[in-house]
Amino acid sequence: MGFYSKVVIPFFYDFSMDSEQINEGRKRILNKIEEEKILEIGFGTGINLKFYPENVKHIIGIDANEGMLKQAEKKIQNNKIKVEVIHQSSEKLPFKDNSIDAALSTYTLCSIKNVESALKEIYRVLKPEGKYYFLEHGLADKPLVQKLQNIFNPVQNIWADGCNLNRNISSLISASGLKIVEMKNYYMKRDPKIVGYMYEGIAVKAI
16 A cells, blocks of 8 residues: 555545535434444544534544544544554454444445455444444436446456446445345535535345
């Protein structure tokens, strides 16, 4: 992982992904978290910390980008929640089967290289009936937008450090074994449609 990934991308992420528009979705999905302890996949620079509800007492944050985690340090120090960070890819989680109460990802599934493996790992480590909360962008619902997403995806992948525009998030989640019990799709206001089609919802590990 080079300078661009470790230094430029974390700075860009805090600059571009901590906007009022984006944070509306963060607030909505995090406000639905009922558990005291949660695993956050793609913890990044810790933007979500300020939106966790009071019932959350312990966060385990996983991220493969050490530059992101370094930038998160100040946010962690200024937060009342216990935060444990692990510098590791989510494609192989360091937890036992059926050991995690709940998991969360926001703007993360687009960038994981082997996203299928990461979702299967989330399924593996969640306790039976454990919840997976997600807020992700991905493949749009209109053929023309999908075509543009496929055209521009290689460029997006390079300049946004592995981010993909055209992943069908709901299909990927369902293929992992998780059951989507709540979801809404929408286009982010003021964002280009190729980057702003959202998947916001909750999946569970069915017994």
